[in-house]
Amino acid sequence: MPRIRPAKALAATAAIALATAACTGTPDAPKASDDATKDTTIIFWYGWSAPSEVAAIEADVKAFEAAHPNIHVKAVGNINDDKIKQALRAGGPNAPDVVSSFSSANVGAFCKSNVLTDLKPFLDKSGIDLDKTFPKAIQDYTQYQGKRCTLPLLADTYGLHYNKDAFRAAGITAPPKTFSEFEAVAKKLTKPTADGYTQLGFMPNFHGYTSTLLLYGYQFGLKYFDDQGKANASRDPRFTQLFTTQKKLVDELGGYAKLEKYRTTFGDQYGAKNPLHTGQVAMSFDGEWRAGMAKEAGIKFDLGVAPMPVPDDQADTYGRGGLSGTIVGIASTSQKQNAAWELVKFITTDTDAVVNFANAIHNVPSTLDALKSPKFATDPAMSVFLDVAQNKDSISPPATPNGDAYLLTLQDVGYRYESGTIKDLPAALKKADEQIDKDIAQTR
Structure with a gap:
């Protein structure tokens, strides 16, 4: 769970998304030619920083390394989105192979700018059926215009x-x-x-x-x-x-x-x-x-x-809600994409890995099997959120190439309308639409 207040979260993700989407000269994604059966080390960046959260990540990584003894993971925590954006643009030997972000609002910018690689070939190779693996709303917020450059790593509702x-x-x-x-x-x-x-x-x-x-x-x-x-x-x-x-x-x-x-x-x-x-x-x-x-x-x-x-x-x-959550992807500059995929696949689709992580940090599991797992430590309160996550009417916010900028624009209308500053709501909404369209056009 990102420990930032919603208004600040919107501003931060919008700014990052604009910068990422606007970058040019991003190198073409290298072909995944590394041998994932050979001894190798990959770098994994994540945002969690609380001791209990770091311990949960380390436990996940330890379980992965036990299942893949030839792949060693250098996990680095407390990495914010701005640093991730810079590293994805720059590449290099010290850049991460796998990154996670608290904000699903970044998906549009990440996918459009190709800083994260398309995961469809990896999913196909592994025989992963998305509809049998993830709830629909969770599938929606991890792709942009049909390109899936991220997968979910737990969810919030x-x-x-x-x-x-x-x-x-x-x-x-x-x-x-x-x-x-x-x-x-x-x-x-x-x-x-x-x-x-x-x-x-x-x-x-x-x-x-x-x-x-x-x-x-x-x-x-x-x-x-x-x-x-x-x-x-x-x-x-x-x-x-x-x-x-x-x-x-x-x-x-x-x-x-x-x-x-x-x-x-x-x-x-x-x-x-x-x-x-x-x-x-x-x-x-x-x-x-x-x-x-x-x-x-x-x-x-x-x-x-x-x-x-x-x-x-x-x-x-009634019973519906909204879903968003942490996303994870593979850097397009990574020279170890096959090994990186093994980590991404494990932490996002292995039922025990997802359940154990969700139990540790009190988030909603992001796979259908994990949501139904008897190992998930449910209580009456958490069961409400599990039902919301699986409700057919639950939705996620749409991805755009400039992140949450459209929400900032509309929320500003809300601030001014509730305070009485705006008297003509239809006119204000029309003006907001014009601004949103203009802002998105500037990222193309």
Whole structure:
């Protein structure tokens, strides 16, 4: 799980994707001619840095080396995307053979610029059937325009975390399934004071950690681009439905200014003082890792988890969500691509390897077999996320050659609309579409 806040994550991946997609002179991918049965050493870069995460990676690598005693792996952690981008462009003997990135938003840029090699020949050679191996949404976010230059290395999805004690005190017997139910529950759980709250049902503002456009968008089933690849926000009525639903909730829970003032009292998103942990909010959208963090923080209430709500006119999609996650690929400059493939294949498709890693870092397994494995340490909270990951209506954000830039543009509309700065939402969405199309055209 990337330990960065959503707004910062969007900005970082957009900038990196723009730089990667814009690079020229990338060398042609060398043919995979190395003998993977000979003694060799490959370099693997990854982003995890916490001691428990590093230990989990090292255990995965150790298991791989036991199964492939001739292939030695030099694993290097705490590598950010900017350094990966530079190394992929430069190549050389010290460059990585295998890289992983926390951001699936980078896939479009990585694939388009050919800095990661096409994995289809390797998949075909190994007889791996994607449809029998990975959920569809996970397949979607690891390819760009039919080119698969990455595979998934665990997944993230999101759900509604809620304070069961607060629910019982308010006489609420079940988590809300639709946004009209969610609005009613959020209002019932809110205890305002003159200048704040003793308890807020939900922080709806787009700056409220994971109450982002992206997460709301998963539930509304937004179609960001039409079939011709043109930005679609001004023509898909679900965008207007999302923004007006969110704005109504902001207004009914006290208004933008009051909510923003209250938000400044929140502790760190990934720390013990997260507002859900402290009881400042009674409900939160968050990832599969939240239950474990809440337990570590020593919360004094009973925490519940359920799928996030859906629009009332899409009630039959309840249980859906969004998926993204860590991606892994082979550097196109690597002279050891066959050996590198053996590592990529092992960590992404070996059921025990995927399950053990998911258990260690509390993420969602990324293969169908691992999702069903009896070795996966499920609990009632995690089972919700496993169901979301396999739900037929779950989606992933579309890949573009400039990463999450389109989300930044649309989220800016959200910031200004919820605050009351934007009065004409249709005009703002049309202008956003024009900007998104212009930004993508500049990367071609």
